[in-house]
Amino acid sequence: MKRLNLLVAICSLLFSVTSTTLSAQMPQNMKSYWGEVVFNNDDLTIRQIDEHTWVGSGKMMSSEAIYIIEGKKSAILLDAGTRIADLDKIVAQITDKPVTLVATHLHPDHTGSAINYFPEIWIGSGDEKSEPQYLGNYKGKVNYLTEGQIWDLGGRKLEVVYTPGHTGGSITLIDKEAGYGFSGDAFGSGNLLLFTDFSTLIATCEKMSAKMEKDGVEYLFPGHFFGVNVETVQRLKDQIEVSRGVLSGELKGGASRPGGVGGKYTITKYGFNIVYDDAQLK
Numbered sequence: 107m108k109r110l111n112l113l114v115a116i117c118s119l120l121f122s123v124t125s126t127t128l129s130a131q132m133p134q135n136m137k138s139y140w141g142e143v144v145f146n147n148d149d150l151t152i153r154q155i156d157e158h159t160w161v162g163s164g165k166m167m168s169s170e171a172i173y174i175i176e177g178k179k180s181a182i183l184l185d186a187g188t189r190i191a192d193l194d195k196i197v198a199q200i201t202d203k204p205v206t207l208v209a210t211h212l213h214p215d216h217t218g219s220a221i222n223y224f225p226e227i228w229i230g231s232g233d234e235k236s237e238p239q240y241l242g243n244y245k246g247k248v249n250y251l252t253e254g255q256i257w258d259l260g261g262r263k264l265e266v267v268y269t270p271g272h273t274g275g276s277i278t279l280i281d282k283e284a285g286y287g288f289s290g291d292a293f294g295s296g297n298l299l300l301f302t303d304f305s306t307l308i309a310t311c312e313k314m315s316a317k318m319e320k321d322g323v324e325y326l327f328p329g330h331f332f333g334v335n336v337e338t339v340q341r342l343k344d345q346i347e348v349s350r351g352v353l354s355g356e357l358k359g360g361a362s363r364p365g366g367v368g369g370k371y372t373i374t375k376y377g378f379n380i381v382y383d384d385a386q387l388k
């Protein structure tokens with residue numbers, strides 16, 4: 107657990123710098139996707155996105171996002187933050203539907219201690235091998251989402267799309283009807299710590315941008331959400347361009363912050379960072 111705490115502290119530092127950088131770069135006229143505050147305590151602020159969708163901002167890892175996505179019959183809690191006491195009871199104040207916990211990926215700012223309030227968790231396959239330490243002491247049942255799986259909440263369907271890059275098992279959920287999705291840290295979040303390689307990231311960005319164009323999905327809510335930093339097709343194309351530039355040697359990242367995680371180089375362009383290592387240059 108000591109190692110985990112250290113990682114959380116380091117990530118927190120890294121992200122806090124990024125969020126300041128991001129807010130400084132945000133144009134004044136950018137649309138805010140944050141609605142009314144419906145819950146607030148020392149761990150978490152929850153805001154309404156639309157009638158049946160909410161975003162919670164955790165306060166330990168630079169606005170690590172949790173999402174409550176409600177249908178007529180059931181709801182999904184997407185990610186569980188770093189450390190949010192009584193998250194199950196908080197979520198029950200927002201929705202009276204039965205809630206299932208789904209994680210976009212196994213990192214401690216998305217699958218922190220609050221996962222233990224839930225008897226089961228759904229994740230993409232892959233992370234249980236590459237990031238097994240982040241399931242920590244979870245005693246519940248681990249279930250696996252499959253590519254293309256449709257999760258029916260009752261009058262609202264979410265499609266599972268495998269989006270490896272940030273981690274090997276990262277997933278994105280698409281609500282085609284609503285015209286948006288939820289990407290965790292698969293893309294953007296402002297500061298992408300790359301744990302696979304650039305070719306994987308490029309392939310995933312190409313796959314998702316094509317899907318968004320085909321399905322008319324306008325934007326994705328990321329895993330660290332500051333109210334306006336939704337991912338768009340253009341942003342994914344920017345990430346492809348930057349990744350190709352790094353791979354060809356045309357672009358080169360500078361030194362990452364001392365003591366940071368996720369690699370020794372940071373490339374910054376178009377308002378996002380990709381943090382990587384030599385091993386990811388393939």
Ligand SMILES: [Zn+2]
Pocket residue numbers: 170213215216291329330
């Ligand atoms: Zn994260």
